[in-house]
Amino acid sequence: MSVIIVIPARFASTRYPGKPLVELRGADGSKRSLIRRSWDAAGQVAGVDRVIVATDDSRIADHAAGFGAEVAMTSTTCRNGTERCAEVLAGLPETPEIVVNLQGDAPLTPAWFIEDLVAGLRAAPGAEVATPVLNCSGAMRADLLADRAAGRVGGTTAVFGQDGRALYFSKEVIPFVPHDIAPDAASPVFHHVGVYAYRPQALTAYAGWPEGRLEKLEGLEQLRFLEHGRPVLCVQVEARGREFWELNNPSDVERIESMMQRMGMG
Template identity: 35%
Template sequence: RTWERAKLASMLDHVVVATDDEKIADCCRGFGADVIMTSESCRNGAERCSEALQKLNNKYDIVVNIQGDEPLIEPEIIDGIVKALQYSPDAVFSTAVTSLKSEDAFDPNRVKCVVDNHGYAIYFSRGLIPYNKSGKVNPNFPYLLHLGIQSYDANFLKIYPELPPTPLQLEEDLEQLKVLENGYKMRVIKVEHEAHGVDVPDDVEKIERYMRERNLS
């Protein structure tokens, strides 16, 4: 379903599935998706996208990484992060955030983000950020949840795997932090997006229930 949602985005010229798993590849080919096999050595989505880009014959200016566990991603969000990167020549990366639900505040599988006054990322964390002195969620603060979608400048994506891992990236296990720690800028757009991706097995039932309640196929 994630592939179907991606195909609806107007800013994408080509949608492919990049994977190192033959079972996933066979499944995707079964519903008509283009598949690029990547190596098992890819440490994150950015590295997998970089390898896939090298294997494509066409030249692209922007590459969008839409994680397969985002079956409810809206095409408008995909288009939005592409446009955000196009309109931000000082950035090499763009992504999207939405409002964080209070019940997800201390869930390490829900990545949080803080943004500066100009719409650029300051930091991403598995912990609650910002974190106040009371140690409790402030119901009046607009906490942000990072969504599993990002776009990269194609030239930057080619060098991303060559950048050595960084301390914050390794500690948080978040690929976005390697971009920030190396001094690059990341554009962030705020969107309305009610559902989150499938991060743990329990999320499958939540997403399926969400889809049933809204008659989504």
Template identity: 40%
Template sequence: MNPMSICTSSSSGSSSSSHSTTKAWIVHGIVVGAAVAAAIGARAYLGRSTKFRSRVVGIIPARFASSRFQGKPLVPILGKPMIQRTWERAKLAASLDRVAPLGVVVATDDEKIAECCRGFGADVIMTSESCRNGTERCNEALQKLDKKYDIVVNIQGDEPLIEPEIIDGVVKALQAAPDAVFSTAVTSLKPEDAFDTNRVKCVVDNCGYAIYFCRGLIPHNKSGKVNPQFPYLLHLGIQSYDSEFLKIYPELQPTPLQLEEDLEQLKVLENGYKMKVIKVDHEAHGVDTPEDVEKIESFMRERNLS
């Protein structure tokens, strides 16, 4: 653009530009107002709620289409579909609803995944293709369940070796932190994964609440190198939500940090909500790319895990 065009434009053009700018600010104000209203609504609920959050359901969101690994939930891991292995591990968690038929449910928009899951005995909720992430898919599935729940655990379908104790741990963490709407887990970051953008890093405060999540290495020291003495944290995909907050989550507008990092949990932090974090020992990470399948199968063979 010619920088002089602004100065030499006609008065009618200036009027038109001013009108467009005014309209843009009005639209911006409406969007921001809606986001603020949603945030206030969530805080109002949490401010009133004092009851113990006891009713818990686990949801495994699964989609076939993926930019990094299409069809990932159905990829075989030592002879079983990955999502089946995740479901079998999740069913062992003591904190999840024990009343049939629910406890752990698969939420998907793909009939191939649904058919596979029904084949090994899982309950399936069909969700729309418009869900932008696993959290929104969990919310849609929650609305379709007949029973009411206080906590929803989002169990990533690409964690075939998730320990049931970790599921129980994030549930207990949220139950013990009434000021939090979200809880998740971290483990020690391996030095070789420090600069892998598929391995999400996390930093927490002294009270165990999340400060930030990043695809890059955080904290990042002046040398730009990994400090072997620093306890870097790797974020695990599992997370649990207050069910009332989960209903409001889709109404919150996407936030700059969320969009830049492509990490859905950042929208929670950017809107001022608290997220409780627990540290666990978890050596086997999830499957993000096709190359990870061989790694996790080797891990399982070495430890005689069938």
């Protein structure tokens, strides 16, 4: 049973044009592009048969091919990474068991996040889509709130039921908490990690649906599944001492580089 990782990457990001080619300095002083670091992260995941960078931009394609990545050119009409993954799936000669969408802006994603995600989807035969969520410490919640207070659209949060099914995803910090939380204490807020695991039928169906109202308002592609009545399984993952953040805005470069320094990531 095969698992492939697709890394969607586009040059024309609204918040950060050219983001996949931005260079990040590691703890050893080396500088590698965001897309290269995301590809490196994918290469650490056990049980994966294939990693494909999916883009509609020749600059990203040439750069990715230059460091040895397999590249799939996708159309300029793809509105998000899930649609880009669906287009890659449609062009494969054989249908994999699971397609993982590793966003090209998440170079700090630990391998076990994806491994646990795939295991979670396999353990829930009735689920067609799964995504990881990470319990926020008081400090991480404070960082998310600080981004919103400063007018920056940063990380995404998730709320889900007792069965793990997502109730909603938002770029606001939800649920509301009416009291302060100590920096090193767990909070009731869960950071949505921008990775998805799909069964092929879910991807194929998604590509045929119009963009949802909530999806458009929040700018969150996974809401299209919820708006069409398809459950999304939230799989809780553990940080194991690792720091995690996604590169959404130019100001995130310094933050991620600082995290890499602290974690000794080259």
